[in-house]
Amino acid sequence: MAEFRWHLSDPPPRIQDHSHAKLKVLRSYLSAYFDRLNVSPHREEFKLDLVDGFCGGGTFTDGTITVPGSPLIMLEEAHAANDRLNRNRAKRLRVDCKFYFVDKEQAHIDHLNACLAERGYGPNDERIVLRHGHFENSLDGIVAEIQRRQPRAGRSIFLLDQAGFAQVELELVNRIFRGRFRLLCGYGSILAPCGGLRGGSRWRAGSVLGFDSRWPFA
Numbered sequence: 377m378a379e380f381r382w383h384l385s386d387p388p389p390r391i392q393d394h395s396h397a398k399l400k401v402l403r404s405y406l407s408a409y410f411d412r413l414n415v416s417p418h419r420e421e422f423k424l425d426l427v428d429g430f431c432g433g434g435t436f437t438d439g440t441i442t443v444p445g446s447p448l449i450m451l452e453e454a455h456a457a458n459d460r461l462n463r464n465r466a467k468r469l470r471v472d473c474k475f476y477f478v479d480k481e482q483a484h485i486d487h488l489n490a491c492l493a494e495r496g497y498g499p500n501d502e503r504i505v506l507r508h509g510h511f512e513n514s515l516d517g518i519v520a521e522i523q524r525r526q527p528r529a530g531r532s533i534f535l536l537d538q539a540g541f542a543q544v545e546l547e548l549v550n551r552i553f554r555g556r557f558r559l560l561c562g563y564g565s566i567l568a569p570c571g572g573l574r575g576g577s578r579w580r581a582g583s584v585l586g587f588d589s590r591w592p593f594a
């Protein structure tokens with residue numbers, strides 16, 4: 377499987393059909409998730425941390441069109457949810473999201489940074505954390521930050537869109553499931569609503585939708 381490459385001096389990579397489909401699933405999952413968890417008109421605040429562990433450079437091209445990649449979709453869907461959920465609401469809901477975008481390639485992070493700046497996200501925006509490095513090495517720090525920001529609920533969604541099954545190890549997935557986190561994977565691959573038990577090491581899996589039947593839980 378060819379890896380996508382981003383560089384500031386090059387156009388973004390051309391999107392392939394399967395990536396298009398995957399991004400469509402991500403967008404519709406996030407939209408449905410925001411709506412499902414915010415049915416109560418009495419809720420005043422909704423906190424969610426979104427982690428894109430293999431985030432890429434932010435955009436693709438499709439002919440002459442620029443197509444948002446997963447980090448931009450996360451931002452767009454959080455923004456859209458804030459508008460949608462506050463329509464016709466007597467009591468305003470504060471949608472408070474924090475985003476972690478990690479990639480092992482500095483050029484990809486630079487490209488994403490430029491995409492964010494073009495869309496008006498400043499370098500001092502505290503809601504967005506960009507990390508250059510291997511996700512495996514960033515995971516524990518990110519989990520600790522989520523637990524600090526949301527000590528009770530720890531509500532989070534992790535997207536692991538690796539370009540090959542071997543890049544996400546079970547041990548990594550287990551570390552995520554130990555929290556009260558949701559995990560979405562790319563190839564290799566699960567879309568897994570799950571809830572871990574606070575303070576415990578057990579986890580219970582909810583329904584699991586595999587994009588790729590090699591995944592052992594699918």
Ligand SMILES: C[S@@+](CC[C@H](N)C(=O)[O-])C[C@H]1O[C@@H](n2cnc3c(N)ncnc32)[C@H](O)[C@@H]1O
Pocket residue numbers: 380395399429430431432433434435444445446447478479480481484509510511512537538539543
């Ligand atoms: C399929 S691309 C991501 C595309 C992106 N999710 C999207 O849809 O816009 C996979 C990315 O993972 C990055 N990557 C590969 N191994 C990694 C690792 N261990 N930690 C962090 N990033 C990694 C690659 O550099 C590449 O940018």
